[in-house]
Amino acid sequence: MINQHNIPEAAELFTSAFYSQRDANSPESFYTFGTNINSSDCFWKFPSASVSVKGKIINLSGNKAIADTGTTLVLVSDEVCEALYNAIPEARYSPTQQGYVFPRSTKVEDLPEFKVAIGDKQFVIQPQDLVFAPADKDNWYGGLQSRGNLPFDIFGDAFLKSVYAIWDQGNKRFGVVPKIEETQNLDPTPIA
Template sequence: MGCFPSKLSFSQSKSKKTLLELKRPDIYPPGKGPSFQAAYARAVRRYGFETGRYSGFAKRNNLVVKVKSKDDKTTKHEVPAESIQNGMEYVVPVTIGTPGVTLNLDFDTGSSDLWVWSSELAGAAKRESESHGVYDPSKSSTAKETSGRWDIAYGDGSSASGNVYTDHVTVAGITIKDQAVELAQHLSSSFLADGGNDGLLGLAWPDINTVQPEPVATPVKNMISQKLIKPQVFTVKLGHGDETSFYSFGFIDKSVTKHPINYTAVDNSQGFWQVPSTSWTINGEKKKREDNVTILDTGTTLCLVDDDVIESIYGSIEGARYDDEQGGWAYPSDAKLPTVTFAVGEHQYTLNAKDFGFGDAGDGFTFGGIQSRGDNPFDIFGDVFLKSVYVVFDQGETRVGLAQRED
């Protein structure tokens, strides 16, 4: 397939901005959504940070556990591992093999593995009929087994591992030949209980791919090397509620927002989409953050920043409090909220007021979507932040472009 945006359309009956429309794996009743505790615990599990002044979940004894505060670390309860992933991701249809099987994968800019539920899992046929699509390489004429192995382990003890094949993989109408596909042979309980996706497609840099003895190229890396996309970018728009969300490859949709796209150089030395974020504002007052950096991560739900910023934000909201029992900052549901912006590079981006709150905290309170990063050395701008912007991940030029959105 050539390098032409018109060939990337996921559905020709829709406008070009729905190049690869995202789906939500579950439907919530009005006013309901994924649990705040599960969203926070998932971030801890992912990055393994310990509790700070206001991070209500910590890693202890290889479990993600809830703690009360810095001075009182009494364990109130364990977060059930199976709840950590449920309801936190957008899933995208990807076709693998010849003939192809379509799986719903979690697209993740914070990791670099393409792994899937496979026929090599115990009870795979039953799981396929119940809740998961399954890739069976024996049914694909283009599948080839390799000598590679992969193994992902998290701080809470959850893990996934297996062997590696190469096969044709089609994303947004682009067919990548001989793409490494990591087959799950073993999944811990947290993954086995997750009915939301059939695997994960990593969009971070190839350096953090877990295949041994040698890391393998990511799908975007192969799109570039096989000259399938030009420009060498992928983009993401995450919508609110029923609003359309999408990824595009090799195409920048300038109709998403009237605001300009501002580019910032990426430090990819750690394998992440890491950029400087050295200031922020609250109600128009600018505050500096010395040498601060952040990661743009579609695989994390919340926006996680340092405790000084957290204190300033919630200190400006009348009645806001750190909820020891539930492990996060909450505020009265009818409170007047501040206008908050965070810098990426030289430009500030406003957090949409729709995303400031994240779930019911009870007794007339709402959890904030901005929470503590604990002792993590960098911020994590997850979906709570990313839904306010249109993002161009420019792998060819090692930079990201952000444009403010108003919807």
């Protein structure tokens, strides 16, 4: 519809809300304004100049990110990976798994609060989404991994499940609305 010019430019929106089987049936939320994007290289890049791990802010001056519905994980700098996984008992980088893992015995309440910035506001990634999948019989593969040599972060589904995302094509900005935690079922999903 946008390509056919059937929608006025100022009204071109794309929204997304990712849910997991843990979410309640009738969530309520609130609206926050978006941040301008730079689409000069075909990505909707936005400023993401900080993260926080257990309340400790890590400044990432000049850092950019994109939100991507086609990426499962959150991909960030090595500095951010190390800060997060240093806050999880017995977490480590696994050369075999080519990523960070931590024990499957880790309780959800033992996972650190982790937030990423969209513009100048930070948004939490739910602790359960710091877990991607079993790496082996003893470890989880983390939902947040290194971006390697990419010059920007990628906030994939592990982030997008915690927010409602708004791609405002008409105004060239990206916004998110946090899902209110009280409406989410945060019980861990059993893995068969």
